[in-house]
Amino acid sequence: RYFHFCKLPGRVMGIRLLRFTSVVIIVLLLVAGALTALLPNIKDDKMPNLRREPKTESQSALDSFTLIMQTYNRTDLLLKLLNHYQAIPHLHKVIVVWNNIGEKIPEEMWNSLGPHPVPVVFKVQTVNRMRNRLQNFPELETKAVLMMDDDTLVSAHDLAFAFSVWQQFPEHIVGFVPRKHISTPSGVYSYGSFELQNPGFGNGDQYSMVLIGAAFFHSGYLEDFQRQPEAVYALIDETQNCDDIAMNFLVAKHTGKPSGVFVKPVDIRNLEKDTNSGYSGMWHRAEHLLQRSYCVNKLVHIYDGMPLKYSNIMISQFGFPNYANHKNKM
């Protein structure tokens, strides 16, 4: 038949070509129209979209940290604090260590009040142990951990600054609560705060621990903690205390230097009195401080030596909050 095609007069061929191209053009227009209908309709967005990108997609493991917060019998404080901490810059994820054995996690309520800036994971525990927060959680993706007690509020400025300090001292516990131990002539150690300053030296004071209940430290130390002598776990379980002292021993042994770097907080608050639960923290127990002295001596025995070292470095943020906080008479 195609001979005929070639031999057909020009006019007939022209009409066929015209029909063909018309059909093609119409089909293309229909396809274009269909595509346009599929485009998102911008005019319907009345509110500008100010929400940040979901953090899990944009924060790298080096530039962000994971908040680990253990909670017992203070869910009202926990939720108040979660609303604060979920918005801290550079936060990657929150891990809530749920020590309320047998009680349901508030996951439904949490989800119903979403969306949230970062993922929050509730880790249900089977036994109410102080050292539950020192597990090597698989959900932990960042190099840095921020550990907070469930009654402590630290301002965003303090946390952002302390995180930047931790990035310069990643092998140390960088935090807001310093403590020290004292050697006595009998060789028995005592634990304390700064009422224990050796009088008469006139040359300032020293700290040898930074408590982990308000501090940044390297997630690798959680891994290390799993490899400690059994006696350490037994001690923490026996006292339901001293997990933080044990961590300071671990870090000091590892680095051969002072375990902590103290960052002076501008705005740190204890919300204990604000709880409706009527539960007050472990540190109110009469034997709390004596227990901690006991722990220091037990840990020296377990580790066969005193690894804690003293420091007198106190770090503040230049020009904050008072832009002239570095001025002097000169």
Add this chain to the structure above:
Amino acid sequence: RYFHFCKLPGRVMGIRLLRFTSVVIIVLLLVAGALTALLPNIKDDKMPNLRREPKTESQSALDSFTLIMQTYNRTDLLLKLLNHYQAIPHLHKVIVVWNNIGEKIPEEMWNSLGPHPVPVVFKVQTVNRMRNRLQNFPELETKAVLMMDDDTLVSAHDLAFAFSVWQQFPEHIVGFVPRKHISTPSGVYSYGSFELQNPGFGNGDQYSMVLIGAAFFHSGYLEDFQRQPEAVYALIDETQNCDDIAMNFLVAKHTGKPSGVFVKPVDIRNLEKDTNSGYSGMWHRAEHLLQRSYCVNKLVHIYDGMPLKYSNIMISQFGFPNYANHKNKM
């Protein structure tokens, strides 16, 4: 003959033995008496000896520092400051860079008022140059240098603390006077203090330099300074200024980090107004600050880039002077 010895009657042998042992005992007593006479006589010391061991014999090069103080036309201040600085703990030696060309050093007076705790060396200069203090002096034996302007008094506590901080940050300039540079949209830099804080950020301030006129740094940097481009020396000589900015560039380039660590001084004083010489420092010249901005830009050109980096770390001494200077509301 010794057969006879064996055969001699016991009594004769006894007497010989007795004589022998008597002689031995007497000789031993005489020797002991002689030794006793050689012992130091403690009773003659009426004043307890409170003077420290001469520092040059007991201070190791790592645990002590050398003070380098350049002086021009303020000998009265110099001598006042020497009396203060000569007694600073961990001081090894003082090097006075004598920029009073043609004028005799006060060596006779200095010696007549001896003894002094440490050696003081007067380095006579042939030309009055700002960069004379940045020579690699052969008398320098310590790793650490403390450089002080000849009108600046810093308390012993501040210096002892800052020295301990330097020992933890030996590659940085650890000192008491922070400054910064600002980038502008035109690409031209400006030098300044903290009136230049970028307004509205509300997140504190930053510094990018620590001035060497009141700071500790590693003596190796004096060696490095001898190997800089000629244009750097020409710049400092042209302006009689900016040697400290040049040092900060050098250190920042070397470390890839902020050049300085700022230690907030408790007690730092400028004694300028106390001089009888009528001479006031270079920084009173009208063009002083403009010159320093000029130097920043010239150095960027010489070094083909801006190596200075910002820091907001401010270090203070824990528990000093106020033993509770680290307390908070918690």
